[in-house]
Amino acid sequence: MNHSSDNYDAVIVGGGPAGTSAAIHLAARGARVLLAEQKKFPRTKLCGEFISPECLEHFERLGVAHQMMDAGGAELTETLFYSRSGKSLNVPSEWFGSGRTGALGLSRAEMDVRMMERAREAGVDVLEEAQATGLLLEKDRVRGVSLKTNGRVLEVNSLVAVDATGRSRALARRLEREGKSDRVVTSRRSPLVAFKAHLEGADGHKEHCEIYFYRGGYGGLSRVENGLSNLCFIVQSRDVRACGNDPERVMHEVLMKNRRAAETLERARTHSGWLAVALEGFGRRALVPAPGLLAIGDAASFIDPFTGSGMLMALESGELAAQTIARHLARLRNKESFDETASDYRALYNQVFGARLRVCALMRRAAFVPRFAETIIFALGASAPARRYLARSTR
Numbered sequence: 209m210n211h212s213s214d215n216y217d218a219v220i221v222g223g224g225p226a227g228t229s230a231a232i233h234l235a236a237r238g239a240r241v242l243l244a245e246q247k248k249f250p251r252t253k254l255c256g257e258f259i260s261p262e263c264l265e266h267f268e269r270l271g272v273a274h275q276m277m278d279a280g281g282a283e284l285t286e287t288l289f290y291s292r293s294g295k296s297l298n299v300p301s302e303w304f305g306s307g308r309t310g311a312l313g314l315s316r317a318e319m320d321v322r323m324m325e326r327a328r329e330a331g332v333d334v335l336e337e338a339q340a341t342g343l344l345l346e347k348d349r350v351r352g353v354s355l356k357t358n359g360r361v362l363e364v365n366s367l368v369a370v371d372a373t374g375r376s377r378a379l380a381r382r383l384e385r386e387g388k389s390d391r392v393v394t395s396r397r398s399p400l401v402a403f404k405a406h407l408e409g410a411d412g413h414k415e416h417c418e419i420y421f422y423r424g425g426y427g428g429l430s431r432v433e434n435g436l437s438n439l440c441f442i443v444q445s446r447d448v449r450a451c452g453n454d455p456e457r458v459m460h461e462v463l464m465k466n467r468r469a470a471e472t473l474e475r476a477r478t479h480s481g482w483l484a485v486a487l488e489g490f491g492r493r494a495l496v497p498a499p500g501l502l503a504i505g506d507a508a509s510f511i512d513p514f515t516g517s518g519m520l521m522a523l524e525s526g527e528l529a530a531q532t533i534a535r536h537l538a539r540l541r542n543k544e545s546f547d548e549t550a551s552d553y554r555a556l557y558n559q560v561f562g563a564r565l566r567v568c569a570l571m572r573r574a575a576f577v578p579r580f581a582e583t584i585i586f587a588l589g590a591s592a593p594a595r596r597y598l599a600r601s602t603r
């Protein structure tokens with residue numbers, strides 16, 4: 209049975225950092241906002257869980273900084289990149305340019321639930337266990353979404369819909385399947401798989417995020433709350449098959465070929481089960497998949513995880529979309545064209561993120577070619593200014 213809901217200015221689908229950031233900023237600007245998330249929070253999430261220092265400024269603007277700092281996470285003062293043979297280079301967290309000395313190591317379960325609670329406090333209507341299953345269209349313009357919740361379908365009308373569903377791009381993909389989106393940048397399927405687990409007994413430095421390169425991929429180890437370490441790594445799917453699809457074997461037979469990883473993970477045991485996802489590729493997607501629909505966070509662009517800046521981009525693009533929608537809200541309420549909102553969002557997005565996405569696309573080559581990574585680590589190891597410049601270019 210279909211039910212129709214009240215009208216909203218914006219319905220945001222996806223309760224990750226992009227969706228909650230957009231929702232809080234929009235509610236603070238007086239908009240009526242619904243945030244729909246398919247899962248019940250807190251929930252685990254595959255991620256390196258390295259919250260870069262600039263995110264803390266966002267948390268302050270979002271009114272959630274104390275909640276994050278009091279969550280028992282770890283302060284991470286630098287990132288060390290280890291080549292397969294054990295050579296390393298360091299990037300202090302303060303180089304990321306926010307004036308803070310530390311990044312935060314905190315699980316996504318803890319971080320995301322705090323953002324969602326803050327959204328509720330800010331006046332956002334939050335629906336958990338509500339999966340977006342379709343878009344409401346009126347002459348090819350998006351006018352809302354259908355949500356499946358509690359065994360029923362709820363049709364939510366809104367002036368704008370926001371796809372914050374992460375790499376799955378659930379709303380944009382729906383339009384592509386129906387042939388209604390003509391601005392889609394397609395990418396070749398990537399033969400990569402990512403794994404993540406919380407570990408006990410890992411021997412990495414308490415205040416460091418350690419990144420290990422190995423044949424065909426890389427992984428990161430850093431502390432989170434409760435004295436646990438988060439291990440998250442990317443491997444070629446052919447290596448996963450060769451290890452019988454067993455994450456522990458992949459860790460031992462692929463990741464631990466990196467000399468430093470072999471030391472730090474020797475006595476580690478998994479505390480939680482493994483999470484795994486296939487990665488289809490990196491980079492840009494459609495920012496405005498259809499009139500009335502904006503994409504933010506990973507649904508708009510998936511930046512390479514070794515930069516540790518995906519959550520930052522999610523928070524930033526959520527804020528950018530909220531500012532854009534708020535600026536055009538009066539026009540949208542008058543049912544005027546979506547064209548100006550769309551071109552404004554595209555222009556701002558390209559201005560803020562264009563350069564860093566181009567730099568990361570270039571650096572990606574080094575990340576996946578082992579000898580290249582070795583050479584780069586050797587060359588950059590000698591030059592702190594070059595490392596600092598590159599670190600800044602990824603944000």
Ligand SMILES: Cc1cc2nc3c(=O)[nH]c(=O)nc-3n(C[C@H](O)[C@H](O)[C@H](O)COP(=O)(O)OP(=O)(O)OC[C@H]3O[C@@H](n4cnc5c(N)ncnc54)[C@H](O)[C@@H]3O)c2cc1C
Nearest residue numbers: 222224225226246256257258340373374505506513518519
């Ligand atoms: C291997 C790996 C390691 C990473 N490590 C780091 C790191 O250390 N630091 C960092 O900053 N970034 C890291 N990232 C990137 C970071 O995880 C993402 O950039 C970030 O999560 C993007 O946030 P988002 O809100 O766009 O999407 P997500 O966090 O993916 O949130 C999307 C939400 O949408 C919900 N959803 C999906 N479909 C629907 C639907 N149909 N209906 C309702 N809800 C739906 C999902 O349940 C989810 O909660 C990493 C990524 C990978 C793959």
